[in-house]
Amino acid sequence: MTGLLPAISQVCTFRIGSAYLGIEVLDVQEVLFRADVTWVPRAERGIYGLINLRGQIATAIDIGMCLGLSRSGAADPVHVVIRHGGESVSLVVDKIGDVLTLDPELVDPPPVTLDESKRALLRGAYQLDDDLLLIVDIRRVLSVRSELLGTGCHGAR
Amino acid sequence: MDESDGMEEIVAEFLVESREGLDRIEGHLVTLEDAPHDLHIISEIFRVLHTLKGTCSYLGLPKLESVAHRAETVLSTIRDSDHEMTTEMADVLLATMDTIRLILESLERSGTEGESDVGAFIEELERVTLATKPQRRSTDLPPIAAPEARGRLGDLLVSAGAAERSDIERALAKQKAGDGRTLGDILVDEGKTRQESVNEAIGKQRSEESSIRVDVSLLDSLMNMVGELVLCRNQIQRQLSDGNASNLQAPAQRLNSITTELQNAVMKTRLQPIGRVWNKLPRLVRDLSRQCGKNVRIEMHGAETEVDRTILEALKDPLTHMVRNTIGHGIETGPERMALGKEPEGLLRLTASHQGGKVQIDVSDDGAGMDVDKIRTTAVERGIVTKDEVDELTDNEVVHLIFAPGFSTASSVNNLSGRGVGMDVVRINIERIGGEVDITTGRGQGTTFTIRIPLTLAIIPALIVCCGPNRYAIPQVSLLELVHLEPVSAENPTEEVCGAPVYRHRGHLLPIVDLRLEFGLPPTAEGAARQLAVLVCDGREFGLVIDVVESTEEIVVKPLGRSLKDNQLFSGATILGDGSVALIIDVVGLAVATNVVRTSLARSESRLKAASVDPELTEDLTLIVLGLGDGARIALRLSGVDRLEELPVGSIEQSRQRDVVQYRGGVLPIIDLGPATGLGASALVSGQTMSVAVHTYEGRSIGLAAARFLDIVANPSVVRATDGTIESAIIDGQVTDLIDAFQIMEASRPMLVPVGAGLIS
Numbered sequence: 001m002t003g004l005l006p007a008i009s010q011v012c013t014f015r016i017g018s019a020y021l022g023i024e025v026l027d028v029q030e031v032l033f034r035a036d037v038t039w040v041p042r043a044e045r046g047i048y049g050l051i052n053l054r055g056q057i058a059t060a061i062d063i064g065m066c067l068g069l070s071r072s073g074a075a076d077p078v079h080v081v082i083r084h085g086g087e088s089v090s091l092v093v094d095k096i097g098d099v100l101t102l103d104p105e106l107v108d109p110p111p112v113t114l115d116e117s118k119r120a121l122l123r124g125a126y127q128l129d130d131d132l133l134l135i136v137d138i139r140r141v142l143s144v145r146s147e148l149l150g151t152g153c154h155g156a157r
Numbered sequence: 158m159d160e161s162d163g164m165e166e167i168v169a170e171f172l173v174e175s176r177e178g179l180d181r182i183e184g185h186l187v188t189l190e191d192a193p194h195d196l197h198i199i200s201e202i203f204r205v206l207h208t209l210k211g212t213c214s215y216l217g218l219p220k221l222e223s224v225a226h227r228a229e230t231v232l233s234t235i236r237d238s239d240h241e242m243t244t245e246m247a248d249v250l251l252a253t254m255d256t257i258r259l260i261l262e263s264l265e266r267s268g269t270e271g272e273s274d275v276g277a278f279i280e281e282l283e284r285v286t287l288a289t290k291p292q293r294r295s296t297d298l299p300p301i302a303a304p305e306a307r308g309r310l311g312d313l314l315v316s317a318g319a320a321e322r323s324d325i326e327r328a329l330a331k332q333k334a335g336d337g338r339t340l341g342d343i344l345v346d347e348g349k350t351r352q353e354s355v356n357e358a359i360g361k362q363r364s365e366e367s368s369i370r371v372d373v374s375l376l377d378s379l380m381n382m383v384g385e386l387v388l389c390r391n392q393i394q395r396q397l398s399d400g401n402a403s404n405l406q407a408p409a410q411r412l413n414s415i416t417t418e419l420q421n422a423v424m425k426t427r428l429q430p431i432g433r434v435w436n437k438l439p440r441l442v443r444d445l446s447r448q449c450g451k452n453v454r455i456e457m458h459g460a461e462t463e464v465d466r467t468i469l470e471a472l473k474d475p476l477t478h479m480v481r482n483t484i485g486h487g488i489e490t491g492p493e494r495m496a497l498g499k500e501p502e503g504l505l506r507l508t509a510s511h512q513g514g515k516v517q518i519d520v521s522d523d524g525a526g527m528d529v530d531k532i533r534t535t536a537v538e539r540g541i542v543t544k545d546e547v548d549e550l551t552d553n554e555v556v557h558l559i560f561a562p563g564f565s566t567a568s569s570v571n572n573l574s575g576r577g578v579g580m581d582v583v584r585i586n587i588e589r590i591g592g593e594v595d596i597t598t599g600r601g602q603g604t605t606f607t608i609r610i611p612l613t614l615a616i617i618p619a620l621i622v623c624c625g626p627n628r629y630a631i632p633q634v635s636l637l638e639l640v641h642l643e644p645v646s647a648e649n650p651t652e653e654v655c656g657a658p659v660y661r662h663r664g665h666l667l668p669i670v671d672l673r674l675e676f677g678l679p680p681t682a683e684g685a686a687r688q689l690a691v692l693v694c695d696g697r698e699f700g701l702v703i704d705v706v707e708s709t710e711e712i713v714v715k716p717l718g719r720s721l722k723d724n725q726l727f728s729g730a731t732i733l734g735d736g737s738v739a740l741i742i743d744v745v746g747l748a749v750a751t752n753v754v755r756t757s758l759a760r761s762e763s764r765l766k767a768a769s770v771d772p773e774l775t776e777d778l779t780l781i782v783l784g785l786g787d788g789a790r791i792a793l794r795l796s797g798v799d800r801l802e803e804l805p806v807g808s809i810e811q812s813r814q815r816d817v818v819q820y821r822g823g824v825l826p827i828i829d830l831g832p833a834t835g836l837g838a839s840a841l842v843s844g845q846t847m848s849v850a851v852h853t854y855e856g857r858s859i860g861l862a863a864a865r866f867l868d869i870v871a872n873p874s875v876v877r878a879t880d881g882t883i884e885s886a887i888i889d890g891q892v893t894d895l896i897d898a899f900q901i902m903e904a905s906r907p908m909l910v911p912v913g914a915g916l917i918s
Contacts, residue, residue, distance in 0.1 A: 036737055036738070038627055038730075038738040038740065039626065039627060040721065040724070040727070040740065041675070041676030041677060041726065041740075042676060042724070042726055043721060044720070047720060047721065050717075050730055050738045050740070051738065052387075052732050052736055052737065052738050054387065055380070055383065055387050055420065055732060056715065057715045057716075057717065057718070057730045057732070057738055058718065059719075059720050059721055061720065085719060087719060089718060089720070142720070
């Protein structure tokens with residue numbers, strides 16, 4: 001079983017479109033409600049742009065696109081900044097939610113019927129009263145992102 | 158602070174200073190071997206040893222003191238006599254430095270001088286001293302300069318002989334009595350000294366105080382704080398531009414400029430000349446070359462090139478290793494070199510420079526060069542590549558195999574190199590800091606390792622330009638001039654040669670690249686004036702059309718995140734004065750991407766084999782042109798096709814969820830080129846025939862299916878991709894994508910080779 005990791009107890013939640021997602025709270029460095037994004041020409045799909053994070057340049061990733069979710073298209077997305085492999089990466093989401101403490105009993109592996117490529121990116125699904133919270137394996141997402149999407153640079157000319 | 162703390166601090170400072178001194182001495186000693194009479198160098202070494210000795214006695218380190226003292230005696234023997242510094246002396250002196258280092262290490266670890274016995278060593282030093290008894294006391298030699306009076310202007314003037322102490326004391330008394338003039342002015346006004354002497358002394362005073370030691374972690378935290386300040390400044394500016402607090406505009410402006418300056422200044426504190434790492438190399442070269450019985454000279458150029466501190470640290474090991482390798486393997490012994498008609502002395506040259514927005518370090522030698530055939534054999538022996546694979550590789554690619562883990566061509570394992578760890582570690586270390594390493598080699602002509610490090614944090618002058626919504630930075634090194642494109646000549650002031658835009662520039666046709674087109678932006682409104690930046694890459698000029706030139710700025714280059722590492726159009730990004738991010742255009746990458754120049758790989762290839770020719774260029778390129786379902790055309794290399802068959806689409810059967818046809822008594826897996834290439838619709842239209850190009854993959858036959866066979870073309874004009882491979886060809890005036898059949902089959906491998914089932918060929 002790949003999904004269940006007892007280590008997670010608290011997740012930082014956010015919404016992309018109608019989907020309710022969470023990542024381990026310890027991965028989160030900070031949340032920015034406003035950031036000027038510089039668009040990167042000819043970048044891969046899934047690269048949202050670059051932001052200035054206190055003098056360092058962080059890549060903003062459209063995590064929704066990586067997971068096959070579409071954002072609501074709200075004007076100012078929220079940047080959830082995480083540390084990944086020594087660099088800061090920002091995940092672009094629609095809305096930031098609460099930090100939830102999870103009951104490990106209620107975490108289930110992602111449904112087996114889910115497409116394997118997506119299933120691998122999720123650590124589990126958590127049952128809330130009125131919703132399902134998908135716990136994203138953010139390391140997985142970032143490491144396989146390029147393979148999933150292919151490079152947009154090729155064939156451009 | 159209690160007393161022991163103070164002592165610890167003094168010891169720590171002593172350690173740092175002594176080590177720096179030792180680094181300097183070692184370089185000097187090696188130089189001294191070649192120029193044994195250079196009194197200036199001897200004095201310099203003397204001074205360092207003298208300071209060391211002095212501090213030792215103050216700190217109570219008798220062992221260190223006696224070693225330093227004996228070394229000093231050897232040096233004074235050289236200085237005071239006609240003796241030249243012999244190799245033996247140099248050996249002993251260098252060994253002295255090692256001993257001192259050992260003691261310093263032990264001092265750092267345990268706070269004591271350690272248990273090592275220096276008695277025998279001191280005897281050795283004395284023996285050398287005796288052997289070079291002074292023959293003639295020379296009187297005309299300059300005395301070793303006494304440690305100069307530090308700091309105070311008056312002392313400096315006295316020691317320079319420009320003023321009398323009594324005059325200065327009188328002047329100081331006047332100052333105390335309420336004279337508002339400076340000390341220098343009083344002395345000059347009273348005619349006790351000349352204005353020039355005062356200026357000179359003040360200059361000296363400044364230079365003595367112009368550098369201090371700062372803990373690196375302090376710099377790091379300063380940097381972080383400046384980052385926060387920048388963010389805060391940005392927020393204030395944003396608030397101001399939205400709101401109406403007009404009385405805050407002026408202070409905000411000042412805050413802006415001060416913050417920017419502060420940010421730049423703090424970043425500059427982290428830069429250090431690369432010479433700091435190179436300092437240790439002359440000694441290394443000397444020792445190693447003697448160990449291998451070779452004669453090697455080291456030359457260093459561009460030691461002042463500034464590199465970020467972290468990069469400097471990371472470069473230390475790779476550079477050392479490369480130098481070891483060069484001396485161990487690269488450079489031949491004296492007799493071998495003579496036999497080849499070379500100078501007996503080998504040359505190792507290190508060059509550093511800022512190149513196209515990167516720091517480039519070349520480590521080159523004039524030695525034997527690499528034996529490509531030997532590398533081929535070894536790589537196969539070590540199981541790094543298979544025999545078949547190695548035959549496919551170009552010489553340049555083969556040379557790069559030395560960076561593979563576990564590779565070592567040394568026939569015998571010695572303590573120099575050839576321990577099986579080596580070049581792979583070099584490569585990893587350099588890649589870790591975002592750099593790359595390249596090799597140029599020719600048999601008998603030596604080898605050049607080219608290390609390119611992105612100028613992480615290096616500061617470069619750049620032109621800030623606008624194009625579309627963003628601003629971009631173009632490194633000034635690549636910029637030749639700017640041309641204003643008048644809007645009067647319609648929307649397109651350029652002309653075209655067969656569809657390729659050019660601009661008439663000083664009587665030459667300049668190829669044009671429109672940044673808007675490159676970046677996939679819509680064209681500007683008609684009638685808008687645009688700018689043309691004339692750039693140079695690899696000696697070739699081309700024009701880059703941009704919207705607006707904004708300014709020139711010194712920018713601090715920041716690396717791009719891992720997800721953008723593959724992007725070849727940008728070498729990094731920078732943060733502009735207003736806090737926004739601007740991408741730095743990689744002029745070389747852009748030129749390659751737009752076919753202004755061919756790739757560096759291809760270039761080094763042609764350099765590598767000046768006599769023989771690039772096989773890709775001269776190969777007899779015959780393409781088979783196929784049509785996909787919706788009329789899209791693709792081309793395959795005819796050389797890879799075994800047979801071409803027309804088969805009815807209806808003959809396709811399903812086996813283990815893959816398409817196969819029965820073919821020559823076996824089963825032939827079919828790959829539909831439409832979806833497999835993503836360039837067109839499915840080639841398999843039921844009720845029709847398909848054209849199947851039969852290829853061999855891992856010893857089995859595979860059919861690549863297209864809707865129809867169109868043509869066979871010999872030697873068409875081709876368009877090359879960034880890695881030098883042919884990407885597409887122009888056939889019947891149409892650009893047709895060239896498909897790499899091998900890649901397609903490789904990509905379909907899971908389908909072709911299901912678990913537990915082999916293919917039938």
